[in-house]
Amino acid sequence: MSLKVAVEKRLESFALDVRFDAPTPGIVALFGPSGCGKSTTINIIAGLLVPDRGEISLDDDVLLDSRRRIAVAAERRGIGYVFQDARLFPHLNVASNLRYAQRRAPYVSLERVLALLDLEPLLSRRAHQLSGGERQRVAIGRALLSQPRLLLLDEPLAALDRDRREEVLPYLETLRDQLSIPMIYVSHQFDEVLRLATHLVLMQSGTVAAEGGITQMSLDPKLRVLIGPDAVGAVIDGTVIGADAASGLTRVRLGNGEIKVEAARLAAGTRMRVQLLARDVIVSTRMPQYLSVRNSVQGVVTAIDDDSTGKAGGVGSDLVSIDIGAGASILARVTRAATRELELAVGAPAWALVKAVSLRGHSFPAPGLPREHGPTAEQR
Amino acid sequence: MIAPTHQEAAALELSLSVAWRSVAFSLPPAICIAWVLTRRRFAGKTLLDAVVHLPLVLPPVAVGYVLLLLFGTRGPIGGWLDRSFGIVLIFTRNGAALATAVMSFPLMVRAIRISLENVDRGLEDVARTLGARPLDRFMSVTLPLMLPGLSAGAITAFSAALGEFGAVITFVSNIPGETQTLPLALYSALQEPGGEHAAARLAVMSVVLGLGGLLLSEWFARRVRWMLGR
Numbered sequence: 001m002s003l004k005v006a007v008e009k010r011l012e013s014f015a016l017d018v019r020f021d022a023p024t025p026g027i028v029a030l031f032g033p034s035g036c037g038k039s040t041t042i043n044i045i046a047g048l049l050v051p052d053r054g055e056i057s058l059d060d061d062v063l064l065d066s067r068r069r070i071a072v073a074a075e076r077r078g079i080g081y082v083f084q085d086a087r088l089f090p091h092l093n094v095a096s097n098l099r100y101a102q103r104r105a106p107y108v109s110l111e112r113v114l115a116l117l118d119l120e121p122l123l124s125r126r127a128h129q130l131s132g133g134e135r136q137r138v139a140i141g142r143a144l145l146s147q148p149r150l151l152l153l154d155e156p157l158a159a160l161d162r163d164r165r166e167e168v169l170p171y172l173e174t175l176r177d178q179l180s181i182p183m184i185y186v187s188h189q190f191d192e193v194l195r196l197a198t199h200l201v202l203m204q205s206g207t208v209a210a211e212g213g214i215t216q217m218s219l220d221p222k223l224r225v226l227i228g229p230d231a232v233g234a235v236i237d238g239t240v241i242g243a244d245a246a247s248g249l250t251r252v253r254l255g256n257g258e259i260k261v262e263a264a265r266l267a268a269g270t271r272m273r274v275q276l277l278a279r280d281v282i283v284s285t286r287m288p289q290y291l292s293v294r295n296s297v298q299g300v301v302t303a304i305d306d307d308s309t310g311k312a313g314g315v316g317s318d319l320v321s322i323d324i325g326a327g328a329s330i331l332a333r334v335t336r337a338a339t340r341e342l343e344l345a346v347g348a349p350a351w352a353l354v355k356a357v358s359l360r361g362h363s364f365p366a367p368g369l370p371r372e373h374g375p376t377a378e379q380r
Numbered sequence: 381m382i383a384p385t386h387q388e389a390a391a392l393e394l395s396l397s398v399a400w401r402s403v404a405f406s407l408p409p410a411i412c413i414a415w416v417l418t419r420r421r422f423a424g425k426t427l428l429d430a431v432v433h434l435p436l437v438l439p440p441v442a443v444g445y446v447l448l449l450l451f452g453t454r455g456p457i458g459g460w461l462d463r464s465f466g467i468v469l470i471f472t473r474n475g476a477a478l479a480t481a482v483m484s485f486p487l488m489v490r491a492i493r494i495s496l497e498n499v500d501r502g503l504e505d506v507a508r509t510l511g512a513r514p515l516d517r518f519m520s521v522t523l524p525l526m527l528p529g530l531s532a533g534a535i536t537a538f539s540a541a542l543g544e545f546g547a548v549i550t551f552v553s554n555i556p557g558e559t560q561t562l563p564l565a566l567y568s569a570l571q572e573p574g575g576e577h578a579a580a581r582l583a584v585m586s587v588v589l590g591l592g593g594l595l596l597s598e599w600f601a602r603r604v605r606w607m608l609g610r
Contacts, residue, residue, distance in 0.1 A: 048505050074508040075517075081509040087502050090608045091524040100520070104511035146510045 003028065003150065003182060007044050007054030007064070016040055016051075016206040022199045024059065024150075024182035029193040029214075032203030033226065038186045041203070042152045045184065046081050047074030058150055058182075080148030080181075084155045086135040088127035094138050095123040101145035108147045116178065117141045117171055133164035137171060144181075151183040157192060165192075172196055190227045194235060194275060202226070218275070219321060219329055221305060229307070232319070233277035234331045240270040256325030257297030259354060281332035282353040283320055285342050295354040299324035301346055307333055320344060322352050330354075384585070388578075390557050391565035392585060394473060398548075398561055399541035401477035403534050406485050410533070411523075414492035435547075436486040444550025447479055451551070475552040476559045480541035488537045495529020496522070528604045535597035539590055562586055 006019040016037045022028040030038045043049040045056060047063070050071065056064040063072045063079075088097050098119070102110055114120050117137045127135060136156050143151055156172075157165045169192070176183070176196060187193055193200060193214070200217040202209045209222045217223055218235035241251040241258065249260035252272055261274060288296050299322040307317040316336035321329050330352040334344070344350065384392065416422075417429055435443050451458035451469045461467040469475035499522055507517045523530075545563045552559040554568060566582040569575040 046509055048508065074505075075511050075513055077509075078511075079509060081506070083502065083506065085502070087500075087506045089503060089506070089521060091527075100507075100512075101510045104516075142510070 001025075001059045003059075003184075004055065004057045005041070005045060007041070007051040007056065009040065009044065009049070009051040009054075011037075011040065011206075014206040018203070018206070018208055020201045020208050020211050022182075022184075022201065022211070025180045026198035027176050027183045027185050027196050028199045028201060029197035030184060030186045030201050030203055031190070031193050031197075031226070032188065032209075034188060036203045037206040038188075038203055039154055042081075042154055042184055042186055045150075046079050046152055047072065047077050048081075061149075078147070078149045080143030080146050080151040082136070082139050082143050082151070082153045082156045084158050086127075086132075086139040088130075088135060088138055088142070090127050093124055093126050094119065094130070097127070097138060097142050098123075098145055101142045105145060105147040108145055110145065113141045113144050116144075116174060131164065132160045133167040136160065136168050140171065140175070144175075144179075148181060151181050152186075153183060154186045155188070157189070158187075169195060190231055194273070214273075215328070219331060224307075224319070229333075230277070230279060232331065232333070233275050233280075234321075234329055235273060235275045236328045236330070238272050238274055238328075240266045240268055240272050242268045254297060254324060254330075255299070255328035257299070259295040259297065276330055276352075276354055278319055278331040278333040280355045281330060282355060283322070283332045283334055283338075283342065283344065284351040284353060285344070285348065286351070288351050288353055291353065293353045293355055297322075297324045297330065297352050297354075299330065299350060299352060301344055301348050301350050302329065303346060304339060304344060318344075320350070322350050324352065384581075387556065387565070388582065388585065391560055391562050391582070392589075394476075394557070394559075395542050395561040395589075398473055398476045398480060399538045401474065402480040402484065402541040403488075403538050405477060406481040406488055406537065407530075407534060410485060410488040410492055411530075414489050414496055417489070418493050418496045432489050433486045435483050440483060440544070440546025441550050443482060444479060444547040447475075447482065447547065447551045451475070451478065469552075471552050471555060471559060473552075473558060476548050476561060477541075479547040479551045480544040481537075483544050483547050484537035484540040487540060488533045491529050491533025491536060492526065495526040495533070498529070499525045525608070528601055528608070531600050531604060532597060535593055535600070539593040542589055542593070543586070562589070 001024045003022045003024055007016070009016045013035070014037070018037065018041050030041060032038055040049065044051050051064070051066070053066040054064060055062070055066070062070055063077055064070060089100065092100065098110065098113070102108060117140060119138060119141050122130060122134055122138060130138065140156070157168055160168065173196065175181070185193070185196055197214055199211070200214050201211040202217065202220070202222055210217065210220050212220070214235050215237055218233065224232045236254050238252040238254040241253050243265065244251050244260055247260060250263040250266060252259055252261050252274065254274065263272070266272065282293065301320060302323045303321040305319045307319045318334050318336055318339045320332045320334050320339070322332065323329050332352055413428070413432060417425065448470070449455050453459060453462050453468060453470060458469060461469065469478055503521055503525065504517055507521045512520060542561070543563055545567065548559065548561060549564055554560050554564045560568065562582055562585060566579055566586070569579040569582060
């Protein structure tokens with residue numbers, strides 16, 4: 001099952017030509033700099049904007065096909081939309097805002113959504129009596145109550161300060177883990193994408209520069225330019241092995257290796273997404289010994305790229321990709337001089353040493369595992 | 381002394397009745413025309429806009445005369461109404477309401493247009509994504525959000541209808557108990573020798589009525605603004 005998008009539209013500042021094919025369910029992140037056409041794209045998907053030509057289909061339903069003159073009206077697409085500015089109806093209180101969606105949907109239980117998003121205490125309030133985070137939670141709840149087959153989120157956290165974002169993010173993670181509604185999440189914050197997305201579509205000046213799973217995309221040179229040198233690093237979906245008795249850290253399997261992460265107690269087998277920042281990874285061509293760094297994973301060098309984003313003290317640097325097995329790779333930033341001295345080359349064995357625990361771990365549902373089902377297309 | 385006389389009470393009751401009918405007649409078409417002028421692009425839009433504003437720039441007597449030509453029992457519309465439905469507008473309070481409605485129509489359309497322009501289209505987009513069809517969307521989102529301007533327009537039109545003179549006297553004449561509204565009664569009083577006292581009383585009634593309308597409008601606007609959280 002997938003969401004297929006291929007649309008073109010001439011805009012004042014540029015020509016939008018977006019094509020991607022994302023698996024559903026899951027969260028597809030539309031990621032890119034401001035003004036690259038992300039919002040225009042999801043407005044077209046929602047049906048609020050008409051493209052010059054193109055096709056959109058969700059699973060097997062055609063929503064738009066300009067050649068066959070099919071264009072399902074926005075109100076009939078069954079696509080929920082959470083706007084950056086929440087857009088709660090000011091003439092209605094929270095309960096009525098939620099019921100507005102519920103009344104127009106075939107059937108959906110209010111209780112479930114209230115519980116998922118903790119909306120009960122807010123019901124009698126009006127939009128202007130809510131904080132930014134609360135407003136966004138209500139907007140998400142309202143969109144869910146319309147029983148969408150696809151949920152679009154247009155930078156829902158962009159208008160919030162850091163604390164408020166942290167307040168809303170866990171709810172989004174809950175939705176991803178408990179409902180099987182596919183979502184498109186527009187953002188220019190890579191850390192949000194990292195925490196939420198399963199598939200990444202990278203946009204640049206109106207076109208898709210690259211797309212793929214997060215793990216694979218984290219190694220893509222096109223992403224490096226966008227997120228800046230300090231955020232470059234491999235994202236790997238690992239599996240929790242268990243707690244390390246001596247250190248109290250959590251042991252996580254990454255590829256064929258294993259590292260220890262500081263994380264909340266998690267059951268063995270839990271999927272955990274970690275980001276290993278390239279600047280925090282050291283490369284060794286020998287089995288490391290006598291070092292303070294405890295986390296090391298063995299692998300094979302698969303690529304050495306010019307690190308065009310890194311300005312490591314004015315010295316040229318390289319990004320070394322090390323395949324650690326099971327489809328996972330680690331990125332390490334190494335100065336050009338070190339690359340030469342270590343005689344690093346594609347195909348050579350190497351050890352990746354992860355300095356400190358710069359690992360950002362997020363528990364993640366394993367794809368394919370049975371999930372609790374929320375309102376889905378089948379119930380419509 | 382203070383209690384209104386029978387004739388004054390009749391004029392007052394008639395004025396309120398005419399003003400209320402006038403607003404009821406003109407509100408739905410005013411909303412339609414305001415919507416068309418704000419949201420649609422079409423050839424002849426400027427002309428429609430001009431026609432709507434015509435009563436504002438024409439002498440009221442001319443408007444009354446045009447109404448007489450169109451809605452008189454021998455006029456094209458009046459004759460048809462009489463033959464088909466037995467509706468006679470000329471020399472009746474419904475006719476007075478029609479005359480005041482036409483006169484206050486531009487004010488009403490203006491107020492509604494401004495309120496419609498201020499409605500956030502983004503909220504209508506939300507309604508679309510929540511499955512609301514066009515009419516549903518208009519009734520459940522656009523119209524409630526227009527309420528401040530709508531009520532201001534209606535109250536202004538109501539007050540203007542209370543005071544309309546020229547178009548009313550030309551179209552439906554000055555018949556006590558049927559078409560003699562406050563301003564017409566006031567005019568009649570002034571025509572009679574020694575009618576100054578009666579005229580003064582009617583003038584005071586007009587002031588009280590007008591002031592009441594304005595205060596009511598202000599109170600209502602505040603309530604609506606509070607409801608909308610502004």
